[in-house]
Amino acid sequence: DIQMTQSPPSLSASVGDRVTITCRASQSISTNLNWYQQIPGKAPKLLIYLASRLQSGVPSRFSGSGSGTDFTLIITSLQPEDYATYFCQQSYNTPRTFGQGTKVEIK
Amino acid sequence: EVQLVESGGGLVQPGGSMRLSCAASGVTFSNFAMTWVRQTPGKGLEFVSSIDGRGANTFYADSVRGRFTVSRDNTRHTLYLQLNTVRPEDTATYFCAMVNSPYYNFNGEYFHSWGQGTLVIVSS
Numbered sequence: 001d002i003q004m005t006q007s008p009p010s011l012s013a014s015v016g017d018r019v020t021i022t023c024r025a026s027q028s029i030s031t032n033l034n035w036y037q038q039i040p041g042k043a044p045k046l047l048i049y050l051a052s053r054l055q056s057g058v059p060s061r062f063s064g065s066g067s068g069t070d071f072t073l074i075i076t077s078l079q080p081e082d083y084a085t086y087f088c089q090q091s092y093n094t095p096r097t098f099g100q101g102t103k104v105e106i107k
Numbered sequence: 108e109v110q111l112v113e114s115g116g117g118l119v120q121p122g123g124s125m126r127l128s129c130a131a132s133g134v135t136f137s138n139f140a141m142t143w144v145r146q147t148p149g150k151g152l153e154f155v156s157s158i159d160g161r162g163a164n165t166f167y168a169d170s171v172r173g174r175f176t177v178s179r180d181n182t183r184h185t186l187y188l189q190l191n192t193v194r195p196e197d198t199a200t201y202f203c204a205m206v207n208s209p210y211y212n213f214n215g216e217y218f219h220s221w222g223q224g225t226l227v228i229v230s231s
Contacts, residue, residue, distance in 0.1 A: 032214050032215065032216075034217045034218070036218075041223075042223060043111070043202070043220075043222055043223045043224070044152075044202065044204075044218075044221045046217060046218060046219050046220075046221075049207075049215075049217040049219075050215055050217075055219065087151075087152060089217075089218075091213075091214065091215065091216040091217060094166065094212050095154045095168050095169075096154045097154065098144075098151055098152035098153070098154075099151075100151045101151060101152075
């Protein structure tokens with residue numbers, strides 16, 4: 001199985017901050033990488049697919065980049081509603097695997 | 108807007124059975140493959156099973172193959188997961204999610220809509 005490793009596991013940031021989350025795959029996955037946001041008690045929400053494509057309706061402050069094994073999710077100006085846990089997921093090989101998540105907390 | 112609502116979770120004894128359901132609305136259900144994903148504090152998010160839009164093909168994680176069965180009723184817009192011979196390690200919140208295609212396991216696959224999950228606890 002492809003291992004997905006996210007860093008950091010958690011971070012504290014203030015409203016307006018730029019936030020960067022990284023995801024590393026244990027082997028090359030081209031650009032078959034998706035990002036999800038999960039607010040406690042709510043359904044996960046797709047943010048970015050194919051590494052850099054913004055899902056319809058997702059604010060433009062979210063962006064994704066990367067290919068091969070290294071990927072990045074950036075929130076350019078953190079908003080109160082962005083406090084959540086973020087997961088990456090590969091769709092290159094089966095079974096699909098997820099990162100352990102990065103929890104973004106209020107500073 | 109797509110809505111997915113899971114139900115059927117609860118407490119089940121080791122070795123027991125349970126059926127989870129996922130009701131879909133706001134979309135032509137048969138046009139999309141569906142996936143079950145489970146989540147635990149310790150193991151995070153874990154793929155469980157997928158089924159194509161027609162219900163003709165299914166795929167399972169090694170950890171549940173032979174014990175869980177995924178199915179769907181497109182006339183009722185509902186996805187199911189039958190859990191048999193459950194183990195304590197099956198304890199998790201189970202989410203259904205909709206794939207961006209009638210097919211699954213292709214490059215570029217993503218899960219564009221998710222339900223809020225149903226909690227399954229396996230304990231005596």
